[in-house]
Amino acid sequence: MDSALFSGYTTFIYLAATFFYVALAIFRIERLGLFATALTIIGVLANGIGIGLRWVESYQLGIGYIPLANMYESLVFFAWTIAIVYLAIEHIHKTKYLGVYVVPFAFLAMAYASFSTEFSKDIKPLLPALQSNWLAAHVITCFIGYAAFTIACGLAILYLVKRGTGEVLQKKSGAPEAAGPSLAQLDSIIYKMIVFGFLWLTVGIITGAVWANSAWGTYWSWDPKETWSLITWFIYALALHARFTRGWDGTRMAWSALVGFVSVVFTYYGVNFILSGLHSYGG
Amino acid sequence: MKFKENPIVDYFSSVRFALLLLPLLVVGSIVGTIIPQDQPIGVYLEKYGQTNAIILEILGLSKTYSSLWFKALLVLLCLNLVACSLHRIPQVLKVIKKDNLNTDIAKLMRSEDKVLFSSNTDMKSAETAVYEILRQKNWLVRSRDNADVLLFFAEKGAWSRLGPYLVHISILIIILGALVGSYFGFKAFVMVPEGGATTEVYQRNDAQTKIPLPFTLRCDVFDIEYYANGMPKEYRSDLVALENEKEVANKRITVNAPLTYSGLTFYQSSYQPIQNQYTVEMTKKTVTKGNNQASGSKQKVYVEAREKHAWQDNLVRFEIVETGEDGHGHGPYKIWFDDELGVPAHLVLEDQKPLIIERGGASYEIMIKQRFATGLQVVKDPGVWLVYLGFGLMLLGLYVAFFMSHRRLWISIQEKGATLTIILTGSSNKNQDGFSKTLEDIATGLLNEKTLKLRRL
Numbered sequence: 122m123d124s125a126l127f128s129g130y131t132t133f134i135y136l137a138a139t140f141f142y143v144a145l146a147i148f149r150i151e152r153l154g155l156f157a158t159a160l161t162i163i164g165v166l167a168n169g170i171g172i173g174l175r176w177v178e179s180y181q182l183g184i185g186y187i188p189l190a191n192m193y194e195s196l197v198f199f200a201w202t203i204a205i206v207y208l209a210i211e212h213i214h215k216t217k218y219l220g221v222y223v224v225p226f227a228f229l230a231m232a233y234a235s236f237s238t239e240f241s242k243d244i245k246p247l248l249p250a251l252q253s254n255w256l257a258a259h260v261i262t263c264f265i266g267y268a269a270f271t272i273a274c275g276l277a278i279l280y281l282v283k284r285g286t287g288e289v290l291q292k293k294s295g296a297p298e299a300a301g302p303s304l305a306q307l308d309s310i311i312y313k314m315i316v317f318g319f320l321w322l323t324v325g326i327i328t329g330a331v332w333a334n335s336a337w338g339t340y341w342s343w344d345p346k347e348t349w350s351l352i353t354w355f356i357y358a359l360a361l362h363a364r365f366t367r368g369w370d371g372t373r374m375a376w377s378a379l380v381g382f383v384s385v386v387f388t389y390y391g392v393n394f395i396l397s398g399l400h401s402y403g404g
Numbered sequence: 405m406k407f408k409e410n411p412i413v414d415y416f417s418s419v420r421f422a423l424l425l426l427p428l429l430v431v432g433s434i435v436g437t438i439i440p441q442d443q444p445i446g447v448y449l450e451k452y453g454q455t456n457a458i459i460l461e462i463l464g465l466s467k468t469y470s471s472l473w474f475k476a477l478l479v480l481l482c483l484n485l486v487a488c489s490l491h492r493i494p495q496v497l498k499v500i501k502k503d504n505l506n507t508d509i510a511k512l513m514r515s516e517d518k519v520l521f522s523s524n525t526d527m528k529s530a531e532t533a534v535y536e537i538l539r540q541k542n543w544l545v546r547s548r549d550n551a552d553v554l555l556f557f558a559e560k561g562a563w564s565r566l567g568p569y570l571v572h573i574s575i576l577i578i579i580l581g582a583l584v585g586s587y588f589g590f591k592a593f594v595m596v597p598e599g600g601a602t603t604e605v606y607q608r609n610d611a612q613t614k615i616p617l618p619f620t621l622r623c624d625v626f627d628i629e630y631y632a633n634g635m636p637k638e639y640r641s642d643l644v645a646l647e648n649e650k651e652v653a654n655k656r657i658t659v660n661a662p663l664t665y666s667g668l669t670f671y672q673s674s675y676q677p678i679q680n681q682y683t684v685e686m687t688k689k690t691v692t693k694g695n696n697q698a699s700g701s702k703q704k705v706y707v708e709a710r711e712k713h714a715w716q717d718n719l720v721r722f723e724i725v726e727t728g729e730d731g732h733g734h735g736p737y738k739i740w741f742d743d744e745l746g747v748p749a750h751l752v753l754e755d756q757k758p759l760i761i762e763r764g765g766a767s768y769e770i771m772i773k774q775r776f777a778t779g780l781q782v783v784k785d786p787g788v789w790l791v792y793l794g795f796g797l798m799l800l801g802l803y804v805a806f807f808m809s810h811r812r813l814w815i816s817i818q819e820k821g822a823t824l825t826i827i828l829t830g831s832s833n834k835n836q837d838g839f840s841k842t843l844e845d846i847a848t849g850l851l852n853e854k855t856l857k858l859r860r861l
């Protein structure tokens with residue numbers, strides 16, 4: 122058994138879960154939802170085992186580090202966080218109709234990790250600067266934040282879709298509200314996800330700064346990765362302030378979630394592959 | 405304040421202004437990540453052409469984050485935060501300190517979240533029962549008797565209303581810490597050869613200004629450990645700080661573990677092989693016949709290749725005759741060795757691998773490695789504790805702002821003939837759904853209290 126094998130399984134399982142969530146949304150048969158959730162849980166387990174095995178493998182190679190040190194490993198962890206946070210939301214809000222807009226992100230992250238040729242998947246020795254417990258603290262907190270923002274974005278898409286189709290449907294036939302959470306509930310979950318993500322992104326930026334200070338004596342050096350994480354932070358701070366002082370809820374909050382997510386993707390991906398920074402994530 | 409009415413000051417201290425400043429900071433920051441920063445002018449000339457390069461320089465876009473306009477935006481954001489807080493904190497304190505026992509019953513009746521009860525007990529026992537139930541649920545309770553109405557007020561988390569201001573203040577503290585660091589601190593660099601010492605470091609600016617150290621810094625050992633593939637796994641320096649020739653601090657520093665002494669921190673930052681110089685360590689063990697005891701002496705010298713060296717009392721002499729390549733750029737070494745106990749010998753040593761030479765009455769252990777200079781980043785940052793304090797306050801403030809709320813409860817007990825009418829109502833400044841549950845919870849608590857003999861209306 123090796124970690125790559127489990128990554129393969131995980132990709133496949135998230136894809137299967139996505140199909141079941143889509144089927145649930147189309148056919149509205151409760152049992153499909155049960156399968157979808159079960160598959161997501163299995164996916165989370167396989168994903169976790171994959172990460173654990175990679176950790177063990179790194180020790181067998183005589184390197185030994187928590188597998189969060191390069192693009193590949195962070196993508197796998199990203200998928201894992203998305204799926205875990207999603208399961209928590211599904212449990213808290215007792216609805217399975219959000220999965221269609223969230224679980225595909227976990228699948229995409231895994232698929233990209235597994236099939237992309239832009240970065241290496243090998244376990245490579247860590248540069249001395251990366252050998253710090255702050256690395257794990259920094260990556261874990263950032264990615265919990267990113268996962269929350271990703272979910273906010275997925276639900277924002279759902280919000281906008283519902284908003285678009287909902288109005289038309291009501292005008293035409295006055296059909297009853299489709300199953301799943303109401304727009305008001307969605308808005309509230311999106312807001313909570315942004316708040317949750319903002320908190321973790323803040324912790325992520327702070328742990329990054331403390332780490333940089335302990336390794337180089339500089340907590341902030343305006344390198345592109347740092348700067349983009351600050352830009353992302355500003356964008357969500359903006360959305361939050363606009364919400365409670367200018368009443369930016371509903372559609373405008375949904376758009377803010379989309380814009381914020383673009384910034385997250387740029388911070389994570391764009392900086393490495395479009396700009397080039399000091400970070401090691403280029404793989 | 406007398407200029408409260410001034411519309412400019414109003415705008416300055418409003419969130420609307422913040423909602424303008426933040427996008428400007430976003431755009432400014434983005435520009436700084438797209439245009440390469442801190443390059444010599446030639447780079448811009450080549451990349452963007454003469455006119456554009458000049459425009460870039462004038463706008464300060466080659467040093468965006470230290471440009472005047474970017475700093476001005478940050479200053480404005482700080483002023484905006486200060487003004488906004490000065491404007492609002494008094495209002496928030498008023499809400500926190502408000503006498504909520506003055507509340508009109510009619511107003512309570514208008515509240516949406518309310519529960520009505522009636523009861524047959526007397527006022528006195530109702531009062532005790534309600535008080536006890538609220539106390540048990542950790543509410544801070546006060547009551548006031550207004551003629552025929554007894555009003556209870558209970559609250560939790562009033563101070564949580566200050567959470568957002570804690571976050572805002574933390575931003576100011578972090579920026580203050582950064583300013584303190586940049587005005588009263590420095591970032592410098594120095595290379596110290598293994599076995600060498602320095603009393604000055606060089607600032608990281610174009611002029612490389614010399615900064616004297618208040619003590620002597622010596623590097624006793626520099627070592628690199630490699631992975632199997634030849635990548636450096638860890639490098640470390642044994643540093644010693646000396647004042648008046650006396651050792652005052654020492655530490656083995658690695659990339660993530662610096663040495664701090666008297667306000668200066670030394671970070672392991674890089675290293676450099678010193679051309680044609682080698683570190684040689686030799687231990688001589690003499691075996692005294694009869695009691696079989698060994699006595700040894702160890703010595704470390706830094707030598708150049710192809711030069712003869714004499715050890716200690718001139719009895720041992722050696723020379724590194726040839727230095728090979730082992731993939732890291734050094735070793736195996738061919739050496740010439742001679743002492744008073746035998747004939748001169750030619751030997752081969754691997755890099756960093758001790759070799760034992762038996763010479764009758766004595767044995768020698770020799771180890772040779774490349775001599776390095778350790779590269780140290782030297783930082784004085786008297787503002788860093790403010791920055792860390794700001795980090796802590798920010799996290800605390802975010803937690804308070806997002807997860808705590810100010811919850812208020814009113815319970816009025818009104819005597820109407822033989823029965824009591826009890827109104828339970830309340831509000832929360834956040835998460836009203838969650839608060840409805842709390843209210844329901846308290847209603848159940850009241851209903852379950854037998855002495856109250858309540859009926860829900």
Ligand code: HEM
Nearest residue numbers: 355358362417418419422481484485488568571802805806
């Ligand atoms: C990037 C910088 C900023 C951050 C991270 C930040 C953060 C926060 C947070 C976390 C809250 C609490 C939100 C909530 O209760 O849901 C808040 C509230 C608030 N912020 Fe900011 N803020 C920033 C800049 C500003 C600026 C420049 C202003 C200028 C006027 C401002 C004005 C306010 C106001 C008026 C509130 C509401 C306070 C209340 O509810 O009593 N913020 N801010």
